[in-house]
Amino acid sequence: MGPSLYTFKGAVYDRVADADVRVRSDAQITSMMARKQSYYSERTVYPWVTEEDLETDLLDAVRDALRANDADHPWLSLSDGELLRAARLYGRDQLTGERGFNLAAVALLGKEDTILDVMPLYRTDAVLRRVETDRYDDRLVCKSNLVRAYDELVVFCEKWLPDSFVLDGGQRKSARDVIVRELVCNCLIHREFISPHIARITIDREGIRTSNASRALFAGPVTLESLDPTPKNPIIANFFTQMGRSEELGSGTRNLYKFSRLYTGKDPVLEDGDRFTAFVPVPPVMASMVGSGGDREAAKGTERSGAVGGSRRSRTRAEVESAVDNLIARYGSFPASAVSEQVTSVGERTVRRYLSDMVKEGKLVCAPRGRSTTYRSGNSADSLGGDC
Missing domain, CATH: 3.30.565.60 (Heat Shock Protein 90)
Incomplete structure (x- = not known):
């Protein structure tokens, strides 16, 4: 590790723990140079940036946060310009000697267009x-x-x-x-x-x-x-x-x-x-709630539709519809396995049958995607139904 880039036979190398690693991409070399410099990029001054390029109206929210953290904070009595200078967001560039707002000011308070000009990525x-x-x-x-x-x-x-x-x-x-x-x-x-x-x-x-x-x-x-x-x-x-x-x-x-x-x-x-x-x-508990539907299906086995009585079918259908409503509210669309994870009283095959019925009734629309199928609300204006 050192302050310079090291090369051997035209190749750039970096030190990682006890190994010398060859650096190939421009992005990695740029990161190395930034790491090795003692100059902080946040201090780079952009003379063309003015207060109009910053969201100075956010300073009221900043003052509220300062007041909540320290009721006697010295920045509270400063004007907008004085606060920006006290926070070192306006200063002199150490390399060029120019004065103005620095990259830290743009990152903290800049408007989106200004940020895009200074930091495109x-x-x-x-x-x-x-x-x-x-x-x-x-x-x-x-x-x-x-x-x-x-x-x-x-x-x-x-x-x-x-x-x-x-x-x-x-x-x-x-x-x-x-x-x-x-x-x-x-x-x-x-x-x-x-x-x-x-x-x-x-x-x-x-x-x-x-x-x-x-x-x-x-x-x-x-x-x-x-x-x-x-x-x-x-x-x-x-x-x-x-x-x-x-x-x-x-x-x-x-x-x-x-x-x-x-x-x-x-x-x-x-x-x-x-x-x-x-x-x-x-x-x-959260990891088990979002676990693999295949593992849960294997644990509970495949259930034959003929063994389900009328009252139980009605109760299970209500459970499936409730799970569907929750998934639509949270995610917008979902696969059958997500419903099966929430309705543990029946197998995934039964769940798929209920979902198919809801598609026929117009309550859901389905979109085949490779080997899987996703479902969403039949009331969604941008949903396209299909045979599933």
């Missing part, structure tokens, strides 16, 4: 993959500035993660809320904004995963024993700290370990390098 892609694992069940492509993006991403994650309360020092707390806050904060404020890598948040059957470009001096697993935090974007991190959305350097990792153990009894998996990746598992 900036966005955070949040997806839910539980039923449609080959595609997605829900998605949020967040291109807002960091102040807005924090709220949008926290709402998305809290919507799809179970809220299990835990006891911490005798106090009842939401482990989910702490974990979501730490993961979203890290994904937003500790990323390398000039990197071409897209930041991603994925919620699947096992847990929540994040991935973002990083500017780390060393690559490898991040544990409590090996924790040696280094600042990635000190200006942006300080802005979030003043708002009460983050704490001192290194506290996020400790909180993730602490509340992940309270949440599921398991440790998170964190790894830093040119990309920072994090994984926090969900509680076992």
Whole structure:
């Protein structure tokens, strides 16, 4: 590890643990250069950016957060321009000597057009993959500035993660809320904004995963024993700290370990390098709720339709319709296996028969897709029915 790029016979190499790894792509070389520089990209000044290019109306919400965190915060008495300068969002570029708003100001408060001009590849892609694992069940492509993006991403994650309360020092707390806050904060404020890598948040059957470009001096697993935090974007991190959305350097990792153990009894998996990746598992009860329909079908066996009496058929049909309503409300479309996971009193073959009846009645429409079939509401204007 060193401050320069190292080449041998025209090839660029990087040091990863005890190995010399050949770097081939331009994106990897760009990430290496950003990591090795002592200059923080967030300090890059763009003289053409003015206050009109920023969402200065967000400063009222920022002041509300400052006041809630510290009623006597010194920024509360400042004008908009003075606050931006106090937060070091306006200053002098160390390399060019020019004065103006820096990349941190654009990332924190910039309008979408301004962000696109400064950081063309900036966005955070949040997806839910539980039923449609080959595609997605829900998605949020967040291109807002960091102040807005924090709220949008926290709402998305809290919507799809179970809220299990835990006891911490005798106090009842939401482990989910702490974990979501730490993961979203890290994904937003500790990323390398000039990197071409897209930041991603994925919620699947096992847990929540994040991935973002990083500017780390060393690559490898991040544990409590090996924790040696280094600042990635000190200006942006300080802005979030003043708002009460983050704490001192290194506290996020400790909180993730602490509340992940309270949440599921398991440790998170964190790894830093040119990309920072994090994984926090969900509680076992949620994992079983979204488990494999094939495994559950094998456990309960195949049920013969002739063995079901009239009253039981009516009761089971009502259970299927209730499960269908829940899936449509949550996902919009669903496969038969998702209904079978919720209606455990009959086999998947019976569930498919009820779904076929609902298609004939016009309550559902189906869309064959390869070997699988998805269903959605028959009242949906953009739904196209078919023979299933």
